[in-house]
Amino acid sequence: MVTGIDPRPGSDQGLKPYRMSVKQFERLIEAGAFPDRVRVELLGGVLFRKMTKNDPHDFAVGLLGAILNRLLEPAWFAREEKSVVLGKFWRPEPDVAVVRGPRQRYRDCAPRADDLGLLIELS
Numbered sequence: 001m002v003t004g005i006d007p008r009p010g011s012d013q014g015l016k017p018y019r020m021s022v023k024q025f026e027r028l029i030e031a032g033a034f035p036d037r038v039r040v041e042l043l044g045g046v047l048f049r050k051m052t053k054n055d056p057h058d059f060a061v062g063l064l065g066a067i068l069n070r071l072l073e074p075a076w077f078a079r080e081e082k083s084v085v086l087g088k089f090w091r092p093e094p095d096v097a098v099v100r101g102p103r104q105r106y107r108d109c110a111p112r113a114d115d116l117g118l119l120i121e122l123s
Contacts, residue, residue: 019045022091045089060122061095068098076117077101084111084119096120 025042034040039050061080068078076098083093091110098118099111 017046019089020047021045021088022085025091039093041083041093042089042091050093057095057122064096064120064122068096072098075101077103079106079111082110084113084116086113092119094119095122 020042022042025047028034040047041050042048065078065080072078079097079099081093081095082097083091084097084099085091096118097111097116097120099106100115100117105115
């Protein structure tokens with residue numbers, strides 16, 4: 001048994017998680033580091049595996065997205081289950097995001113915090 005080591009994460013001598021930036025996370029995605037069926041999101045610099053989807057959840061997300069798209073002004077649109085960037089260490093994948101358009105603006109990049117009107121997680 002080793003003594004004098006504090007195993008609590010973040011302690012001076014214990015384990016310290018490595019915080020990954022959005023740029024590093026995007027490079028890993030581009031390099032194909034994650035197998036096709038592994039779904040992860042970056043929350044506070046830490047990778048989290050996303051839960052498995054199910055039919056009732058998929059239905060609710062699709063229905064909410066369709067309703068919002070009918071109600072929103074033309075300058076906004078609902079974006080379903082796509083990632084957004086909320087800062088240096090945050091790239092979550094909300095169930096629905098209300099995003100400032102046009103949609104083509106996000107062909108090569110994810111919406112940033114200033115582009116978002118609303119984020120929704122369904123349970």
